[in-house]
Amino acid sequence: MGMNQFLQSLSDLETINRAPGYFKFEQHSVAAHSFKVAEVAQFLGDVEEQAGHTVNWRSLYEKALNHDYTERFIGDIKTPVKYATPELRKMLADVEESLTANFIHNEIPEQFQAAYARRLGEGKDDTLEGQILSVADKVDLLYESFGEIQKGNPEPVYTDIYRESLATILKFKQMACVQYFLRDVLPELLSADFSDRQKLEALTNTLLDQAED
Amino acid sequence: MGMNQFLQSLSDLETINRAPGYFKFEQHSVAAHSFKVAEVAQFLGDVEEQAGHTVNWRSLYEKALNHDYTERFIGDIKTPVKYATPELRKMLADVEESLTANFIHNEIPEQFQAAYARRLGEGKDDTLEGQILSVADKVDLLYESFGEIQKGNPEPVYTDIYRESLATILKFKQMACVQYFLRDVLPELLSADFSDRQKLEALTNTLLDQAED
Amino acid sequence: MGMNQFLQSLSDLETINRAPGYFKFEQHSVAAHSFKVAEVAQFLGDVEEQAGHTVNWRSLYEKALNHDYTERFIGDIKTPVKYATPELRKMLADVEESLTANFIHNEIPEQFQAAYARRLGEGKDDTLEGQILSVADKVDLLYESFGEIQKGNPEPVYTDIYRESLATILKFKQMACVQYFLRDVLPELLSADFSDRQKLEALTNTLLDQAED
Amino acid sequence: MGMNQFLQSLSDLETINRAPGYFKFEQHSVAAHSFKVAEVAQFLGDVEEQAGHTVNWRSLYEKALNHDYTERFIGDIKTPVKYATPELRKMLADVEESLTANFIHNEIPEQFQAAYARRLGEGKDDTLEGQILSVADKVDLLYESFGEIQKGNPEPVYTDIYRESLATILKFKQMACVQYFLRDVLPELLSADFSDRQKLEALTNTLLDQAED
């Protein structure tokens, strides 16, 4: 048993698609999503730092890069399951945690177990870095849903995902990086020319207004 | 709310891959797998009928066709999760059952709810048809793993899947259809020319011998 | 020679695409289409049964599941060939029939030949089950063309396919299941939000009006 | 009606796969195959010219480039249909010819109809260029089958295709380009390192010996 097992498993994440059955125009693998979230988190970290906050960059990169590795075990089932109750989501999280613990115990050499317990655990905690991860994860999901809407896919599930992503981002509206995103990035995204632009702008404004209150 | 929701969802099953991260040479969608299992069950039903047993064909087709629809909710996570304990598997089954109940209640018109509760419930019961489904599901999985082994994919996970499929089939070795499969179908499959043939024949014979005792 | 040949061939149907060169956004394999048609037929059968008609379920599932297996031999060339005359279509049907007879004679063990001659023969006969198959096959094609139109694909071929599917369904407008489909399913489908909605509703209403007469 | 229809249809040939259900490791579109056959024919033409024969290059390129356009109508069903009799193949060829004639009449402006009747007609005639096309078509098919065999795909269908391709090439063994191919190209192909090399060399030698007689 050694790290070869773990290194080879990275390639599996290239073949696991996010939200299988949902995205129609562009598939996103868990590996590619992890890359994008780390890139987004890096940018959000820049903003926080320029706003005078101290960023623990090691923690930020580590959280972003590893936050979805455990989808190898249980798949990407959490986001779009609209029939799940909070209790069911809690049960699924417990299952995932147990599978991860079993994996670390069986496949990771002892000298690295503590590091991977931290890396494969829940990264979205109350630290600045955990909050940036929460935002970055939803920024990428917002871009993914936008990619479908912009290309003319009218299935309402993408508007649902866009709304839910933005709503979650807005929960962190006191953060400098969220304010920058809302002021300097999102308007640029929405200024592109696509058929559902007006509807999406209206939805965005509604959410922003609600968040004001 | 009506059956349009259900009919449109069938197309999602075309884009959900079985065992994501595992199959490398040939991807199998849940829709295609369901088709193949129904075809295999139909053939196994022929054998049972010719052996003098009464087959409830409606039940057999219904079970085979619908047995994996619920993977829409929770994904195809049960087969290859080697880090799962029996308790975790039980928890996952409970989650799946609850999601299914929520789906039927929310999306299926009342006049069809009883039919879909039956169709989307556990089909692998103790009836002849339930047992044929158990065998047919594993026959297709055995063919899927064989497709990778035959094409020269040496990753041990396919041999594991082949072994586990055959072992499950052998639990039903008293059935006429399993005896036909072991005597007239499996040897033909293994007589093909491929590099790991000897190893697979040896593994097969070991399992068959153990099942004799 | 035995059933192994047939069972292995099922996997070929996973890699044969329907209407190659036509669908641009979503490819549909023959295997997945067969699954969907069987699911649609099952639902239409429910409606017929609730309307008081006796459904031979074995025959219905058998017809639906196997109706396109012979595309292995001659490909999916019949639907979109707009340059074909009736004579050419007849010739193609004859070729297909002969290829199927040769296949059954060469590849299916004698004890199953009668069953597969029935299964791989023309299923769209005048029985209730044959008529349900005719409708179910077009319902899935209608959904497939809708999937392209809804996603913004403006190539007129999809409107042609939608029109032709609906026109064929309307030939069976005296059936309870068609009446249910027209009254409770189709309006829900068309109520979705997509850019060509008005045009498709107008086309649908024109066809429905013509069928009234 | 004008040439726009024809020019847009070229893109359809990018999405029609050759021998659907057969190739497992590498899919080949009709467009890509047409490109490769034209490249092979160009090389074979070089050899013929260097051997002192006069090549009608316009005819050679025209034949090679256009020889499979009509697969748009009837699909790629001729090569691997092992259940077809000569009569059935003849019937299929007749159907294809009629569909092509209908297409030219309906879609090609009158001033170009003669050119496209020639281009979309049977190119494999008794001229030097027609013979080079016959060889080039099979050289590409031989490479396509080799691509599967070399990568370890043991399904016997590829050996069948390799054998049939080489046997057809050998029917033209009196041609300078075939002699060059057999002496200077094929041995280099077979000298590559792959697991079934010995078997393929033996098969090749057997066919070459038979052709000697």
Next chain:
Amino acid sequence: MGMNQFLQSLSDLETINRAPGYFKFEQHSVAAHSFKVAEVAQFLGDVEEQAGHTVNWRSLYEKALNHDYTERFIGDIKTPVKYATPELRKMLADVEESLTANFIHNEIPEQFQAAYARRLGEGKDDTLEGQILSVADKVDLLYESFGEIQKGNPEPVYTDIYRESLATILKFKQMACVQYFLRDVLPELLSADFSDRQKLEALTNTLLDQAED
């Protein structure tokens, strides 16, 4: 060393996509593009010939078929690099030329080296055939960009590509084939029903008007 290396390399062109990262709805391989450009050039040559000009058909086919083979070495990086200056483009062209010379020296048998130096060199010279190639290459690119625009992809890069393609075609507006294309083909293309039709017609008319002057 012999032609086997070259013939096997043709298959690589099936897996190299044009403008990677740009096309979202339809991927185009270099092999398929080469086929389409040769087909377009063939049609444009027809028009030139009917207009009384002498076409060197061998040269035309040869130029069109081989014009992008060298993308094997350097990839398809020239078209969409909007950050490139003329100096950088010149440097890239020099690199490509050197790689091609090295390839011909190392992989092509001496007796064919002159032919391939001509075929893999720059085809877009001042001859009639070189000019037809310049037009044909852009006609296919225009169709490729139209394929995205028509399907509702609003990313401005496709309008940019459409504009740049048409602008290049218009540089050859004195040619009979360009006049035919502008008068009889392009209006038919734009008359199709798609959401951005008005915008694309306006853009087209602006470019045509500018070219008048």
Next chain:
Amino acid sequence: MGMNQFLQSLSDLETINRAPGYFKFEQHSVAAHSFKVAEVAQFLGDVEEQAGHTVNWRSLYEKALNHDYTERFIGDIKTPVKYATPELRKMLADVEESLTANFIHNEIPEQFQAAYARRLGEGKDDTLEGQILSVADKVDLLYESFGEIQKGNPEPVYTDIYRESLATILKFKQMACVQYFLRDVLPELLSADFSDRQKLEALTNTLLDQAED
């Protein structure tokens, strides 16, 4: 101009394949490769840290995550171009550098330009983190080539890539992380069961022996 442009461009890296035309069994996008290299670098950093060296984690993650972003401009042409001379490689590097500078100037807001000049510049410098990146990049390439060899792809290019990757890794053999990789990871990889195992072990041992001297 703002960061939206950059964030949207991340999705392009999901559709740019590495070494187009080379990998046959598994395609690797630039996005997925960047994720994997960052994961490998993280693990190699663990080893260095446990060996008592100070790792600048921010720099290590930053280098690994961003090291191939510039492939957006010039494609992945450096690794496999066997016809390139050192001068050509130098010219290509200069082109890439200029394109990157143009991109940063045109697309990145001024307040972030310094950060992205550092991130998109050459990361493989003489620092510990630069050296870890050099190793991690080749470890992932070694795994990618192994993925093809293990699955039975006999094309010599993969052995070439494996050899070149290992040879580069061995240039850093004095590093603790390389020693761990050679002693505890590589043997585990090679102990898997695949047909070319002996050849690959021999090649590996030859390279290791040469590195000893």
